[in-house]
Amino acid sequence: MNPDDLKYHKEHTWVRIAGKKGTIGITDYAQEALGDIVYIDLPEVDTAVEADSEISEIESTKATSAVITPLAGVIVKVNDDLAESPEVINEDPYGKGWIAVIELENPAEAEDLMDSSEYEKYIEEEAK
């Protein structure tokens, strides 16, 4: 199940908003589609990022896939634990598998993203 307190992007990333900060990760659907994750090219702190742009790339045993940030801002923190244990993304995509924290340019833009029920409909459509 996709948590209700998150907002979702069509490129299968999520954001958890807390004040001006947004934590970003990939969805359960995305980690399932990727299969066993073997490497993540983590972004660098202090990088300014545009909404809908690639901030990181994930390598699994079957594919490589861009991580798209749902919102714009500056990266203030990255999950360094993933460098040694990228498989955590498979195990806990909404928890320990978070990828980065962004100081958001405009938290209100999150309103344009999908909520969990919209996202679930969206992936059902995609699966067809």
Add this chain to the structure above:
Amino acid sequence: MDLAILGAGPGGYVAAIKAAQLGARVTLIEDQEVGGTCLNWGCIPTKTLLASTDLLAKAREMESFGLELQGSVTPDMTRIMERKNKVVSTQVKGIRSLLKAGGVILKDGRGVLTSPRDISVAGKDGSSYTVTADKVIIATGSRPAQIAAFPFDNRNIISSTGALELSAIPKSLLIVGAGAIGCEFACIYRELGSEVTLVEMAGRAVATEDQEISALLARELKKKKIRLLTDVRVEKVDVREDGVHAFLSDGQELAAEKVLVSIGRAFNSEDIGAEALGLARGGRGEIIVNERLETNVPGVYAVGDVTGGLLLAHVASRQGLVAAQNCMGAAIAMDYRVVPAAIFTHPEIASVGLRQHQAEERGLKTRIGRFQFRGLGKAHAMGEIAGFLKIIAEEQTDEILGAHIMGPHASDLIHEMAVAMQHGLTARDIAATIHVHPALAEGLLEAAEDVHGEAVHVLPASDR
């Protein structure tokens, strides 16, 4: 026909044997060792070291292959270097016996042209004499270029030659220049345990390759914890008691046990009599030749690195073959359309033909096919899934314009693309050819299919 050749590297010795086969009396003059840079201080010794470090890397993964190691695997530089020296000397002997069997007269000494027909030789045995010939081929090669502000001292500031002769693994190594040579040594010494930093003044490592190759290499270096700094120069180096301190153009100061300078090659066109002959040289000191490898002095040819083109052993050898035939009366032009090249990083890089940005600069309309090694069963079986294959085809004719591979055995795989290009084959021709399963070359089949969006083993676009 008497032919004299100056320099017995991959250009000179191949020319010598070819000309002898065609009936020339050939004198080959070499002041260091047959095989030249490639065999003695370049391609072969680096690949020998790489064979040791590749095995070391595999040994470290033994457990994941279901093998248990009782004890540990540790590199022993003395024995690694001994093995390298043995491989090189075996090959040197091989070339010497080929030359002898071919009837080539080999002179160990330093030759200087005193006229277009005369070479004055100072023999290694102390003798001095003149070799007179009807025609001359200059194949004197190149040497590591150095930086005037901090020239090689062969202790702390070393060249690629020095990096092949270290008796101990440096704790840290700063490599100036992230071209082919710098990146190869970065992989070798990192695997041996050195902390490695690459400093490159261009915006990317292996800047002459396709941009996607540079991007993937940057990531593979990161995985190995090799630091890559781009768009920055080393301005000054201080050798102190605790090691070498490098000062970069962005204000950073880096300390390392040794500095390896691999910024390119300088051409061996000095001290060979070029001035006396009036040989035309370019701004970098390279000897200027036409497509038949003739210099501006009638009867004098030049081949290999000293001509300043593509500094590749296999290009020098081909030039040697062409020059030898032209000396014997043919009028063959060199054809550089299809020159495959490889960089022996881990994983390997190989390329042939146009890079994507070159195709765009020329205004060509292209279709591009890609495939990831991780899509191949064989790559998974081998435990080497990183990398991709990329084919660039002309939009209308479908002819292959270039191919770029980073991944296991890239240096072997590239030849299918080279043959295809040599014969004007299309992406559909490759796709129509049955490839062995399971083999890495299936990746080329898939990439060729992907040129037309028809690959079978590719996930839909959104998941790639």
